[in-house]
Amino acid sequence: MTAYKRYFSSITAVTLILFTGCGSNESSGVTTSEIIKASNSVKVNALEVKESASTNVSTKDKIRVYSPQEIAMKSHCDYNDNSYGVITAKTLKKWISNWKKNRPKGVDGRLVILQAGVVPFGKEAAFLPHNDKDVLVYAIPAGGACDPSYKRFDGMSETPGAMVSGERIDRNINMFQIDPKKDFIVFAVANGSTAIREITRTWWSLVYWGWDLKRLGFLNGSVAYNFVNDKEFLVANPSPMPKPTHEYHMRDLKTDRTALHIYIDEMKKIASMDNRKGFFIADARGTAEYSGEKKSKSASKVCGVNHDQQCYTSFRGHIRGAVDFPYTDLLVMDDAKCDLNGDGKIDKHDASFKFKSYYDMKMIFKEKGYNGCDTILAYCRTGRKATVLALSALTILGYPVRMYDGSWMQWGMMSEGADTNGDQILPSSSALRTDIDKYSVVIGYNNQIDVEPRSTYNFNLDATSSRKIVEEDRAYLRGK
Numbered sequence: 226m227t228a229y230k231r232y233f234s235s236i237t238a239v240t241l242i243l244f245t246g247c248g249s250n251e252s253s254g255v256t257t258s259e260i261i262k263a264s265n266s267v268k269v270n271a272l273e274v275k276e277s278a279s280t281n282v283s284t285k286d287k288i289r290v291y292s293p294q295e296i297a298m299k300s301h302c303d304y305n306d307n308s309y310g311v312i313t314a315k316t317l318k319k320w321i322s323n324w325k326k327n328r329p330k331g332v333d334g335r336l337v338i339l340q341a342g343v344v345p346f347g348k349e350a351a352f353l354p355h356n357d358k359d360v361l362v363y364a365i366p367a368g369g370a371c372d373p374s375y376k377r378f379d380g381m382s383e384t385p386g387a388m389v390s391g392e393r394i395d396r397n398i399n400m401f402q403i404d405p406k407k408d409f410i411v412f413a414v415a416n417g418s419t420a421i422r423e424i425t426r427t428w429w430s431l432v433y434w435g436w437d438l439k440r441l442g443f444l445n446g447s448v449a450y451n452f453v454n455d456k457e458f459l460v461a462n463p464s465p466m467p468k469p470t471h472e473y474h475m476r477d478l479k480t481d482r483t484a485l486h487i488y489i490d491e492m493k494k495i496a497s498m499d500n501r502k503g504f505f506i507a508d509a510r511g512t513a514e515y516s517g518e519k520k521s522k523s524a525s526k527v528c529g530v531n532h533d534q535q536c537y538t539s540f541r542g543h544i545r546g547a548v549d550f551p552y553t554d555l556l557v558m559d560d561a562k563c564d565l566n567g568d569g570k571i572d573k574h575d576a577s578f579k580f581k582s583y584y585d586m587k588m589i590f591k592e593k594g595y596n597g598c599d600t601i602l603a604y605c606r607t608g609r610k611a612t613v614l615a616l617s618a619l620t621i622l623g624y625p626v627r628m629y630d631g632s633w634m635q636w637g638m639m640s641e642g643a644d645t646n647g648d649q650i651l652p653s654s655s656a657l658r659t660d661i662d663k664y665s666v667v668i669g670y671n672n673q674i675d676v677e678p679r680s681t682y683n684f685n686l687d688a689t690s691s692r693k694i695v696e697e698d699r700a701y702l703r704g705k
């Protein structure tokens with residue numbers, strides 16, 4: 226990192242504190258110790274921030290540990306003025322038309338657009354245009370690049386749909402030959418749908434692994450909605466896939482953003498506090514699941530009498546202290562004008578699925594009781610819906626946010642109830658349990674026959690920490 230950049234990021238951190246009045250958070254545990262040290266030293270001397278943050282890990286590897294406060298960036302109130310973060314179709318069109326001339330200052334890599342799904346305008350107008358030199362458009366599945374059956378063990382239990390490992394994220398960027406030090410990535414959703422959450426989740430995986438937010442964009446609104454009156458701008462095919470390489474590593478960015486995640490042990494500590502000062506827990510699933518009226522689905526379909534039905538978590542309810550904050554509150558879903566998906570009806574499926582305006586977003590967070598300073602702890606059912614909230618907080622409003630990746634699929638299983646096979650999930654005396662008043666607002670237990678098998682979670686009953694994933698990721702970033 227150059228001296229200039231270091232200076233700039235330190236100034237940003239100081240500015241945040243001076244102008245928002247937001248100080249450091251109270252910490253509940255080990256995960257935030259780096260953040261606390263970093264933000265305390267900000268008050269003393271701006272230039273100490275980098276030094277103190279990096280020395281927490283190792284002085285020789287020089288990988289900087291960033292706090293959520295430092296990572297957060299405010300958008301312009303008019304998204305047309307953004308050159309990263311949420312960008313508009315007008316900006317993207319200008320970039321595609323002449324990237325070399327119109328690209329943001331300081332960017333010298335290519336424009337790589339990851340388009341999720343196919344625009345439903347027929348064979349001739351299915352993708353954003355590209356020149357295959359400095360503007361590339363690669364097709365990714367409409368459901369994003371996340372594999373819901375992917376699990377990682379956090380030391381306490383498996384986390385279904387966990388953050389991809391360092392090997393996986395490297396494999397993904399090498400598959401497209403994307404240079405993490407130079408290229409500019411834009412995510413574009415072909416046609417609007419609540420599945421935008423899968424793409425914000427894919428976006429989040431790059432953020433987590435250190436991608437420069439100033440080289441990362443998210444097209445506001447679907448391609449179909451934005452270009453319905455400009456179909457001739459679109460083309461029939463995406464860029465041809467390049468030969469996979471092994472050249473690129475996210476760790477070369479020397480950026481440790483693992484503090485963007487929070488694990489179940491720390492989450493439990495915060496939930497159990499009477500005064501959760503410094504933290505704002507947001508449940509992005511939707512009111513029916515939050516209030517316990519609706520069961521939260523689990524990963525497999527081996528439940529029911531014949532063991533061939535959808536499984537659910539052991540109990541319904543929400544994390545103690547969490548606010549009901551459905552992710553759909555943040556999206557525009559009532560602006561349909563044309564039958565974009567060609568099903569003969571004009572309804573919410575033809576909406577833009579844009580992020581709400583800066584002002585509306587700000588008001589929504591305020592109405593939910595957020596004070597503009599606290600660290601938002603976001604969760605949902607699988608860690609996807611909450612990334613819509615995380616994107617809104619982190620790159621539109623500039624609020625610090627951390628994801629609880631285990632989400633309700635993990636939390637809602639840590640009970641003493643029995644699973645579909647009749648096996649008790651956790652012993653009554655287990656410290657792992659979350660189905661107690663201290664941690665959960667427990668609305669009710671689901672029928673045993675519908676409950677995910679305990680074997681899916683591979684519980685370590687003796688675990689005292691759930692930091693295995695963060696430790697693995699930190700080691701990977703340091704080439705270990």
Ligand SMILES: [Ca+2]
Pocket residue numbers: 563564565566567568569570571572574575
């Ligand atoms: Ca329609």
